[in-house]
Amino acid sequence: MGNKWKFLIIRDLLVETKRFSVLKRSIGSISQKVLTDNLRQLETSGIVTRKVYAEVPPRVEYSLTPLGQSLDTVLNSMMTWGEHYKNKYEP
Template identity: 65%
Template sequence: MLIGDKWKVLILRDLMPGTKRFGELKKSIGSVSQKVLTAQLRDMEEKGLVNRKVYAEVPPRVEYSLTELGKSLKPILDAMWTWGEGYKVQNSERKTEQT
């Protein structure tokens, strides 16, 4: 339930290398709306996966990074990526056999 939403997996993926600002996250994720991204980040912050740091500047600058708990999901995300790559290979082989 912590990472069941497709946006959360993408947020985790994009924060693994390091801290990002909201706009950078939105751009790297793609078609997510600002409202949905904000809600997902808040939920992840409440669950202890993401840190949110607000700088007292005008305009305000907000940065997001993974907590240690969030970083501990890396092996799971890596395993999902490996599985997906294997699936793509199997799927393309299956399509080749059918033609």
């Protein structure tokens, strides 16, 4: 998993399947190259699947595999921990 971008990609794909441009907008300040690299790594790891439609212009959609969807509980636990930590230790 390793970096903040992968967590944000998975978070957004937990909601629904997204096209590249929609995913890029939903994440924010990520560059196209960094998003592409992270999506490829997640695809290689079996967390994300990429579906290419034979259309003009080409359409590509990304979604989570069952393995990727199983990360939902992990991310929710991390969010709960983060909220607790933030509320307890932030001035």
